[in-house]
Structure formats: structure tokens, C-alpha cells
Amino acid sequence: MTGVIEQKLTAQGIVLPEPASPVANYVGFVRTGNLLVVSGQLCFDGDGKLIAKGKLGAGVSIEDGNAAARGCAINLLAQLKAALGDLDKVVRVVRLGGFINSTPDFTDGPKVMNGASDLMVAAFGDKGRHARTTIGVASLPADAAVEVEGLFEVA
Template sequence: MIEEKIKSIGIKIPIPPNPAGSYIPVVKSGNLLFVSGQIPMEDGKVVFTGKVSDANIETAKKAAIVCAVNILAQIKKEIGDLEKISRIVKLSGFVNAVPEFTQHPKVINAASDLLYEIFGEKGKHARVALGVSSLPLNSMTEIDAIVEIK
């Protein structure tokens, strides 16, 4: 049902990107999954790079959506079935922003809204949205997640 919902909104869950450093993509502890920060990668390339400003906020929202899709891809690789997700607990969103940019929540809302659209009430979560001076590979956004599973 979840994967049908994802397909119905036009999203394809990709093969997740490999780690770009000395870490693992997902750590399972009890019934929680801690998903490492995901950047907007597609087919092994960062698709949204550079600093976020008021002029390119819509592009940054697209970057956040790709991060959320990559979170789901990592979860699917780890547990095999997105139906096992019982709750999106928390997202931490980072925006590679110019110093005067203050709309970080609007950027990360794109990821939050997507997860709510897919999971309904189970997709509502706690969150932090921060501006940072740089991100790996000059990506516009990076998002990590804590997810509860059945």
C-alpha cells in the first residue's frame, strides 16, 4: 500500500546511494532506524548544488524532496519493505544557505510534506531545520531521519 501510494504520486524509489564517507547508511537499534544524512543524489550524482537564497528556494525544496526519497530508499534497502514503517519520528534538515537566508523551514517542509502525503498521520514528525555554511559535495540540502518500525 505504501509503495503504491509512492508510485501514485509519481515517485520511484531508487537504489540508494553508497556512503560517501566512513559510516553506514542505517543503524537499527531496537525498533528504531537511524538513517544517516542523505543528500540530493540521483544515479550517483548530486543533482542540486550550491547556496540556497530567496531566489532559488523552489529548487532547494526539490533538493529536500530528493533527500526524503533517498531516506526511503535506504530504509527499503535495510528492512526490505516500507510497510514496516510505523512512524516517522524525526527529521533533521540542513540547508546550505547564504548568510542572510532565513527560510530554512520552508525548504525542509518539502520533505516533511512528502512524508505526510505518503504516510498520513504516521508521517508527522518532530524536526529541526538549520542553515549551514556548507554541505558535502556542495549539495543544497542534507536530511537525516529517525524512523520507528514494526
């Protein structure tokens, strides 16, 4: 039987994929006490394809970037599920950090990151409201448009 959070996700048509394996010398998540840090997740869909590739401000629309950030958040949730076994053990989404592959003059990164933030609030309600940083970067692995990392308080 799935928990309340997974039922909410299922009602929204969200199926959590198998979490991605690290591609370098790091782990997908680290727990210390009641904090769980999840490594940056790229915007891969359930089939392993990038939701958006390239730069915001040079061919990738804000809408596509927003969808990519949402995809990153789904991948964060998949890592959380692997770490905890049950998303209902998340006490609070503490912080999201977003990296937007963008041109130097692109200033709408916060609109892109709303894709991830909105999903956390939809899944966890008020416990999903979090601090956030959005940073424009020159490039990301695989030329992904967005990468998102997270910090969670867990039971």
C-alpha cells in the same frame, strides 16, 4: 507485490533509487530495537545528479531547495526500503533533521525542508507527521543544497 506505501509512491510517480553507498567511515542506517536511524542523504536524483547545487540565498531558489529536500526524502525512503525490505514496516516517522547550504542571512530554511516533510506525510499519512530541525550550514558535501537525516519507529 509491493506494499501500500510503495503503491502510494508509485501513484505519485516516485521510483525509489538504489540507496547510495556511504562515502566515508559510516553506514547508511543503524537499527536499535524499534528505532531506525538513517544517515543524512544528499539531494541526488535517480541518475546520481544533484537536484540543486550551491547556496540558498545566493543563486538557489526556495523552490529548487524544496525540490532538493524532496529528493533527499526519496533517498531516505530508499535507505528505509533497504533496511526493512518493506516500507509498510514503518510505524512512524519520528524526526527529520535538515541541513540547508545557505548564506548567513537566509532565514527560509523551514520552507525548504517542507519538501521532505510533505513527502513523508504524503507517503505515510498521519504516521508521517514528525518532529523536525532545520539548520543553515556553510557547506555540504559535493556543494549539495540540502541534506536530510531521519529517525523512524519500525516494526
